[in-house]
């Protein structure tokens with residue numbers, strides 16, 4: 001279904017200039033996160049260190065290492081959201097349901113985009129008749145799931161541009177994993193969060 005870019009889709013939209021996107025390497029500010037080397041974590045806040053800490057390293061052998069504790073609200077995937085992962089998941093589940101969508105379905109569709117774009121190794125891949133364009137920006141190395149002992153996931157991210165609205169969605173193996181396995185769309189303000197209604201729209205276009 002994903003056909004490689006065919007130059008100039010017939011009937012071309014007149015909204016070029018709004019977001020020229022391709023062709024300007026790194027010309028937009030949305031990077032980091034899964035790609036590694038994310039700046040600005042911690043350091044700037046000395047307040048509120050009273051969140052329950054694990055009791056020192058000396059007795060870390062007790063209990064299963066499986067599910068991690070509630071992640072730090074400063075973790076990159078929390079964005080500026082102050083809710084817990086559980087609260088976010090619960091709220092989003094309701095919104096996904098209202099949009100007639102399941103996390104599984106959303107993850108499945110995003111995975112399709114991810115796979116096609118990563119296989120194209122930097123070449124643009126068209127979806128939805130050329131309305132959506134996906135480009136893999138980087139895909140080196142691996143990183144662990146931050147929520148549980150799920151193992152390592154490929155790094156890298158795909159930019160999915162909706163040429164009609166100019167919006168760019170970032171899709172990473174880890175973000176798809178979080179949706180598929182933890183029903184977690186990430187916190188508001190995270191670069192990788194896609195709102196339930198946007199997911200529903202994407203699924204409609206991509207499905």
Ligand SMILES: [Zn+2]
Nearest residue numbers: 145148150181
């Ligand atoms: Zn996981």
